[in-house]
Amino acid sequence: MFENQDKTHLEELGEFGLISHLTKNITLTQKSTVKGIGDDAAVLDHAGKKVLVSTDMLLEGIHFDLAYTPLKHLGYKAIQVNLSDIYAMNATATQVTVSIGMSSKFPLEAIEELYEGIYLACGNYNVDLIGGDTTASKQGLVISVTVLGYADESEIVYRNGAEEGDLICVSGDLGGAYTGLQLLEREKLVYLENPNIQPDLEGKDYIVERQLKPEARKDIVDLLKDMDVKPTSMIDVSDGLASEILHICKQSNKGCNLYEEKIPIDPMTYETAREFGLDPTVCALSGGEDYELLFTVKQADYDKIKFKMDFTIIGYITEPNAGCNLITKSNNVHPLKAQGWNAFGASAQ
Amino acid sequence: MFENQDKTHLEELGEFGLISHLTKNITLTQKSTVKGIGDDAAVLDHAGKKVLVSTDMLLEGIHFDLAYTPLKHLGYKAIQVNLSDIYAMNATATQVTVSIGMSSKFPLEAIEELYEGIYLACGNYNVDLIGGDTTASKQGLVISVTVLGYADESEIVYRNGAEEGDLICVSGDLGGAYTGLQLLEREKLVYLENPNIQPDLEGKDYIVERQLKPEARKDIVDLLKDMDVKPTSMIDVSDGLASEILHICKQSNKGCNLYEEKIPIDPMTYETAREFGLDPTVCALSGGEDYELLFTVKQADYDKIKFKMDFTIIGYITEPNAGCNLITKSNNVHPLKAQGWNAFGASAQ
Numbered sequence: 298m299f300e301n302q303d304k305t306h307l308e309e310l311g312e313f314g315l316i317s318h319l320t321k322n323i324t325l326t327q328k329s330t331v332k333g334i335g336d337d338a339a340v341l342d343h344a345g346k347k348v349l350v351s352t353d354m355l356l357e358g359i360h361f362d363l364a365y366t367p368l369k370h371l372g373y374k375a376i377q378v379n380l381s382d383i384y385a386m387n388a389t390a391t392q393v394t395v396s397i398g399m400s401s402k403f404p405l406e407a408i409e410e411l412y413e414g415i416y417l418a419c420g421n422y423n424v425d426l427i428g429g430d431t432t433a434s435k436q437g438l439v440i441s442v443t444v445l446g447y448a449d450e451s452e453i454v455y456r457n458g459a460e461e462g463d464l465i466c467v468s469g470d471l472g473g474a475y476t477g478l479q480l481l482e483r484e485k486l487v488y489l490e491n492p493n494i495q496p497d498l499e500g501k502d503y504i505v506e507r508q509l510k511p512e513a514r515k516d517i518v519d520l521l522k523d524m525d526v527k528p529t530s531m532i533d534v535s536d537g538l539a540s541e542i543l544h545i546c547k548q549s550n551k552g553c554n555l556y557e558e559k560i561p562i563d564p565m566t567y568e569t570a571r572e573f574g575l576d577p578t579v580c581a582l583s584g585g586e587d588y589e590l591l592f593t594v595k596q597a598d599y600d601k602i603k604f605k606m607d608f609t610i611i612g613y614i615t616e617p618n619a620g621c622n623l624i625t626k627s628n629n630v631h632p633l634k635a636q637g638w639n640a641f642g643a644s645a646q
Numbered sequence: 647m648f649e650n651q652d653k654t655h656l657e658e659l660g661e662f663g664l665i666s667h668l669t670k671n672i673t674l675t676q677k678s679t680v681k682g683i684g685d686d687a688a689v690l691d692h693a694g695k696k697v698l699v700s701t702d703m704l705l706e707g708i709h710f711d712l713a714y715t716p717l718k719h720l721g722y723k724a725i726q727v728n729l730s731d732i733y734a735m736n737a738t739a740t741q742v743t744v745s746i747g748m749s750s751k752f753p754l755e756a757i758e759e760l761y762e763g764i765y766l767a768c769g770n771y772n773v774d775l776i777g778g779d780t781t782a783s784k785q786g787l788v789i790s791v792t793v794l795g796y797a798d799e800s801e802i803v804y805r806n807g808a809e810e811g812d813l814i815c816v817s818g819d820l821g822g823a824y825t826g827l828q829l830l831e832r833e834k835l836v837y838l839e840n841p842n843i844q845p846d847l848e849g850k851d852y853i854v855e856r857q858l859k860p861e862a863r864k865d866i867v868d869l870l871k872d873m874d875v876k877p878t879s880m881i882d883v884s885d886g887l888a889s890e891i892l893h894i895c896k897q898s899n900k901g902c903n904l905y906e907e908k909i910p911i912d913p914m915t916y917e918t919a920r921e922f923g924l925d926p927t928v929c930a931l932s933g934g935e936d937y938e939l940l941f942t943v944k945q946a947d948y949d950k951i952k953f954k955m956d957f958t959i960i961g962y963i964t965e966p967n968a969g970c971n972l973i974t975k976s977n978n979v980h981p982l983k984a985q986g987w988n989a990f991g992a993s994a995q
Contacts, residue, residue, distance in 0.1 A: 339698065352745050398788065427699065432709070443701055
């Protein structure tokens, strides 16, 4: 991917040199950050509020393909997928740690590009980078991020609070990240067969961006607060709608009915899925990586949310014995199955 | 490494099955753990105390070699190297998150062995495992751990507090982990040349264990509290004594004199270094991975610490212009250089 001429080799810098280089422009903005990078541990203070922690690891060849993933986008996404977990608790993300393992063949400029995306994401979402680890890897790029956040105890929304009759809502639209991935994979194959052919992503920006540069839905958390609506349960859509609603139902010991016709799918997602001979609904249910928020709200809150364009009501919670079902457009009832991302299964996705 | 007969393949379980399987016996003991594994994020509460966070990543082929590293030891060590960073802040470690990337060729039994070591370390040090991520990797085992701890603001010890005249102390002994590694590397080569020859580690248990199963020095933090001694600066010895004392001097803007004859080296370390034609002092200065605590205390505290067998006074802090020096056994003055572990340099170690 990278020409090695005129590039700075990581060996010349050493680990501490690289860390200083990459962190020299960090500014800390969170009041809760007492000490950032530069000691054995960062120090935070949350003044009696609840501290939340989540972590996600991205591995080359599994979660991303450097053939079509710009490093800046990758850094941005690595932060977003972590922030998304904190927002899914209805909380405020405040700090991240980032550990990177990379081949020493990467020039400094490559790792700088990665960090550019990391810093951009931190800046856009008002999150402090407070620590991490940087090491050589034998093969492949490894990114491990841990995010911390906080919330008042009364604000936190778990997965297990859904009650019978609650409305099931999802933000944005679904299936875009997955169809974007199909497009990128296709163009990669074309390129491998004939490197002279330029990738044909014309007009497909939206779904390509959904895959390469997702945005965690902090705005939805803010919106719900503004509307004075506290969800009864919430989760982010990383593995696909089916997998996520099943998590909520299992942990809440409830069932659900989802309506296929209500599932928000962008026209470009729909069209592209069809081009690939895929069912757009299946892309939404099982594609994953959309990083939208799936949540349940009390029926009593219906008046507050009914005109909101930022999310869609797609079904309701039922008693557990009714099972978890998809009501299709042709009014058939299908039991929902988690067929989302399975990092160990060859058949998944 | 593993026979695949009668083993459980990870594909059969899937990611969520694996997580449930690995976490089904977790017991949480920390009062500050409000919610552990099972939602988008763990929830902690530290009642107004400072929260500390540190993270370390271990990569196969860089930080460990599965040819001679039992997985249980590896899991144990991955936790210890992280706890060590919290103790080096004079704080209490309370929670960890663990992310694992591993080839799907590993049978379940292998990953269970790894987690056995993780749970053992958490149990021994009274730390809760509260979350993580488990994913397939294309090649090689990846372990990324984040540790959280807490302390009263007044208890925290940074690297930058050393003052002129302070005594420099180090716990335990140094260089053992590095000579242990030399031994393991030699036996690996012998084995590769002739698989019928059994490894010859007879009588070398101590240094092999220093390498494979280090113990973070929580006991030293407790001891210092019992003695009512608050170090003025502290760091853990992960990269070698020279690199660590240079960190303290640089961040405190001071110099130091270290006395070669005072550096604590176990006789087995000494002997083994000599067998390999290595200078035992160099092993202590640059070997790294000892996970001892290096700290400075006020001279006024000398009476409190002088009879303690758990650590050794090895020098004192000077004004910055005096530089950072090693006074050799033959009374020569050598400027200290960081030649510790450099994950990007081929020449280091």
